[in-house]
Amino acid sequence: MTAPRVLVTGMGCVSGLGRGVAANWRRARSSDGAIRALASPATAGIAAWTQEPPGDEVRFPGVEADRLRRLGRLDPLSAFALEAAIEAVADAGLGGHPSLAHRTAILVGCGSGGNATIETAYERLFAHGQPKVHPQTIPSSMIAAPAAHLSMLLGVHGAAFTLSSACASSAHALGEAMHMIRAGRADVVIAGGSEACLTLGSLTGWRSLGVLASDTCRPFSRDRKGMVLGEGAAILVLESEDHALARGARILGELAGYGLSSDAGHMTAPDVAGIAAAILAAHEDAGLALDEPILYSSHGTGTALNDPAETAALHRVYGASLSRHRVIATKSAHGHMIGATGAMEFLLGLLALREGAPPPILNHLGPDPDCDLPLVLESQTFEPDALVSASIAFGGLNAVLIGRRA
Amino acid sequence: MNPDDLTALIAKETGLPVERLLPQATLETLDISSIDLVSMLFELEDQYGIEIQPEELTREMTLQQLFDRIGVASSQ
Numbered sequence: 001m002t003a004p005r006v007l008v009t010g011m012g013c014v015s016g017l018g019r020g021v022a023a024n025w026r027r028a029r030s031s032d033g034a035i036r037a038l039a040s041p042a043t044a045g046i047a048a049w050t051q052e053p054p055g056d057e058v059r060f061p062g063v064e065a066d067r068l069r070r071l072g073r074l075d076p077l078s079a080f081a082l083e084a085a086i087e088a089v090a091d092a093g094l095g096g097h098p099s100l101a102h103r104t105a106i107l108v109g110c111g112s113g114g115n116a117t118i119e120t121a122y123e124r125l126f127a128h129g130q131p132k133v134h135p136q137t138i139p140s141s142m143i144a145a146p147a148a149h150l151s152m153l154l155g156v157h158g159a160a161f162t163l164s165s166a167c168a169s170s171a172h173a174l175g176e177a178m179h180m181i182r183a184g185r186a187d188v189v190i191a192g193g194s195e196a197c198l199t200l201g202s203l204t205g206w207r208s209l210g211v212l213a214s215d216t217c218r219p220f221s222r223d224r225k226g227m228v229l230g231e232g233a234a235i236l237v238l239e240s241e242d243h244a245l246a247r248g249a250r251i252l253g254e255l256a257g258y259g260l261s262s263d264a265g266h267m268t269a270p271d272v273a274g275i276a277a278a279i280l281a282a283h284e285d286a287g288l289a290l291d292e293p294i295l296y297s298s299h300g301t302g303t304a305l306n307d308p309a310e311t312a313a314l315h316r317v318y319g320a321s322l323s324r325h326r327v328i329a330t331k332s333a334h335g336h337m338i339g340a341t342g343a344m345e346f347l348l349g350l351l352a353l354r355e356g357a358p359p360p361i362l363n364h365l366g367p368d369p370d371c372d373l374p375l376v377l378e379s380q381t382f383e384p385d386a387l388v389s390a391s392i393a394f395g396g397l398n399a400v401l402i403g404r405r406a
Numbered sequence: 407m408n409p410d411d412l413t414a415l416i417a418k419e420t421g422l423p424v425e426r427l428l429p430q431a432t433l434e435t436l437d438i439s440s441i442d443l444v445s446m447l448f449e450l451e452d453q454y455g456i457e458i459q460p461e462e463l464t465r466e467m468t469l470q471q472l473f474d475r476i477g478v479a480s481s482q
Contacts, residue, residue: 069420132451139441
């Protein structure tokens with residue numbers, strides 16, 4: 001028996017670019033990036049931060065207040081995930097569908113838990129010497145909270161859990177979700193990622209690591225200075241072809257392949273062989289020839305180490321065919337959304353396939369000989385059938401997804 | 407602490423609209439979960455220094471009785 005094709009039938013997201021897929025796509029496509037100075041004096045610096053959310057009835061449309069209150073205190077990590085998932089499930093036309101209860105799974109990628117909740121508790125203990133913290137500190141901040149909150153809100157009784165692999169978390173989540181459907185374990189998987197890391201403690205940790213740029217994010221550019229953090233969530237509804245066709249679902253694209261590798265080498269330095277292995281595995285899984293033109297959505301963080309390593313891996317994998325491909329780096333628009341970033345980039349990449357319009361890389365100052373790639377630096381028409389979306393995470397955890405046009 | 411402060415605190419911690427927080431309503435009829443109750447008592451102690459142990463409260467207790475226990479006259 002051949003494994004079922006896995007289709008994308010719904011999408012939702014929130015990021016510094018805005019709330020909802022339409023707003024995010026409009027800004028990404030028109031080179032209107034979200035990186036700007038942080039508003040709070042306590043967290044100086046730059047990031048792609050989200051605006052203050054609207055009221056619950058706007059943010060979580062169709063969700064009765066009584067259902068929402070049963071979820072308890074929501075860290076922004078869960079609130080982002082709920083917002084994106086509600087949009088995705090509505091987009092898929094799955095609201096109230098009988099399959100949600102027992103033939104659906106939830107798989108959320110998160111790099112860290114509820115930073116704001118944890119830091120508030122620690123501030124009480126360590127800064128103010130208070131003996132107690134809020135009773136919901138643990139359930140609100142646990143890294144599994146977004147998966148649990150989604151299952152409660154959507155009435156999903158099947159598998160629901162959080163997966164964590166640093167900056168590849170949501171790419172791994174989508175890939176593993178694809179395999180759940182291929183294996184017949186679920187007909188539908190609500191999968192993606194969420195991250196809420198723009199807190200003083202988290203930001204300071206990243207800054208201390210020395211990887212944050214002070215100016216902006218300039219992937220594959222000369223004089224690039226590092227990455228810029230973002231926040232938010234991106235959630236997709238994945239569905240077996242039979243299930244989608246039987247209910248007449250609108251098809252947005254296909255998740256056709258997934259390759260992964262672990263460098264088993266270094267916590268923070270990327271490895272060319274490891275990246276290349278993941279890309280090759282994804283092509284093999286999807287049955288996608290290396291010389292077929294692709295839109296490559298890079299990890300493209302803008303750090304000194306990532307961009308040349310990723311470039312070398314692309315030359316190693318594609319060789320002379322590389323010139324047929326085009327490379328985008330949407331972190332220059334929505335920042336590095338850590339656990340959510342792989343899903344966000346796959347989502348934007350699929351939209352770029354659909355529209356034949358890859359979003360340009362922002363803030364590029366000029367070529368770096370170590371990053372010699374067919375970069376998309378201005379608006380253009382490019383209409384390949386396949387997307388290759390790469391996530392190259394700390395810990396040497398690599399995941400590559402292949403999307404196809406519907 | 408005045409009655410409106412207490413009502414606002416309960417509304418915030420339970421997610422219930424203020425108009426449902428009537429004096430004769432019980433914790434049970436309001437369907438206030440144990441975790442929301444503990445959260446409410448935490449904020450009460452944290453913001454107003456009023457310490458009440460969770461075991462002092464029962465599901466049958468009305469908001470009026472809760473207000474009485476805290477020593478705040480009900481606003482309604």
